[in-house]
Amino acid sequence: MSDFLPAPANVTLAGHEVSPIAWGMWRFAGVDVATARARIDAAFEAGVTLFDTADIYGCDTPGGFGSAEALLGDVFAEAPGLRDRMVLATKGGIILGVPYDSSTAYLTSAIDISLKRLRTDHVELWQIHRPDLLTHPQEIARTLEDAHRAGKIGAIGVSNFTPAQTSALAKFLPVPVVSHQSEFSPLHLAPLFDGIFDQSMAEGMSFLAWSPLGGGRLGDPADERTRAVAGLLDAKAAEYGVSRAAATYSWVMAHPARPIPIVGTQNVERIREIPQAFAPRWTRAEWYAVLQTSMGEKLP
Numbered sequence: 001m002s003d004f005l006p007a008p009a010n011v012t013l014a015g016h017e018v019s020p021i022a023w024g025m026w027r028f029a030g031v032d033v034a035t036a037r038a039r040i041d042a043a044f045e046a047g048v049t050l051f052d053t054a055d056i057y058g059c060d061t062p063g064g065f066g067s068a069e070a071l072l073g074d075v076f077a078e079a080p081g082l083r084d085r086m087v088l089a090t091k092g093g094i095i096l097g098v099p100y101d102s103s104t105a106y107l108t109s110a111i112d113i114s115l116k117r118l119r120t121d122h123v124e125l126w127q128i129h130r131p132d133l134l135t136h137p138q139e140i141a142r143t144l145e146d147a148h149r150a151g152k153i154g155a156i157g158v159s160n161f162t163p164a165q166t167s168a169l170a171k172f173l174p175v176p177v178v179s180h181q182s183e184f185s186p187l188h189l190a191p192l193f194d195g196i197f198d199q200s201m202a203e204g205m206s207f208l209a210w211s212p213l214g215g216g217r218l219g220d221p222a223d224e225r226t227r228a229v230a231g232l233l234d235a236k237a238a239e240y241g242v243s244r245a246a247a248t249y250s251w252v253m254a255h256p257a258r259p260i261p262i263v264g265t266q267n268v269e270r271i272r273e274i275p276q277a278f279a280p281r282w283t284r285a286e287w288y289a290v291l292q293t294s295m296g297e298k299l300p
Contacts, residue, residue, distance in 0.1 A: 008020040014178050014206075104143045111147050158181070
């Protein structure tokens with residue numbers, strides 16, 4: 001068994017020990033409070049403690065911009081004890097049609113409005129959702145430092161930032177940037193090669209992986225490459241008696257940067273299956289086989 005990669009374990013994020021898998025609320029909005037509560041309860045039952053949302057989530061539903069946060073706030077209003085059981089992360093800085101604004105005026109307002117929607121006085125992690133190319137990192141740092149000092153945000157993270165953009169922001173902050181959130185899956189391999197995983201490990205940053213199932217493509221493979229990757233994942237899933245999704249999450253978590261997959265399903269039964277992801281173990285050869293199949297070429 002010595003050739004098997006380490007099993008996933010709880011990780012530390014923003015000073016809190018959190019589950020190695022998070023649950024995300026990209027498609028959370030558009031339902032009633034009872035349905036929303038059932039999803040959250042299922043995530044807790046599955047051992048999830050890290051919950052990830054954003055102010056823009058729900059913008060494609062009748063409730064519009066902010067509706068995912070508002071729905072979560074409604075759940076908290078009905079069951080206040082749930083808030084204390086989770087490490088809550090949200091994001092801001094995207095404005096439909098702009099598209100990005102990280103100016104002091106906007107971010108200050110965005111943070112305050114998110115807290116009001118969520119019916120909480122703070123979040124454990126606040127992340128800039130996308131880099132705003134028109135705001136100097138020193139201005140962003142000053143805004144986030146003020147929010148941190150006021151107790152509104154417990155820690156600061158970035159989403160979809162390059163390592164260089166992250167380093168520029170960190171240079172002006174008196175507190176660390178604790179996390180990256182970027183896309184990573186067996187079909188989207190960029191963090192392995194663009195320096196984000198390297199920076200995460202070097203700086204002790206957590207990495208939150210969005211779309212760990214390839215934006216749903218691994219669930220319904222439509223091309224030769226995806227089918228080939230899915231076949232390897234299915235072999236591992238069959239070996240351990242778990243789903244293809246669980247095998248995929250386990251592949252993601254096997255990297256030494258300890259990526260935290262953000263599970264996006266809103267189906268209660270599938271949420272309950274999250275613990276399956278902790279069963280599969282990968283040898284180096286098996287893990288690299290998935291990588292090279294996805295790349296369509298052998299590593300040198």
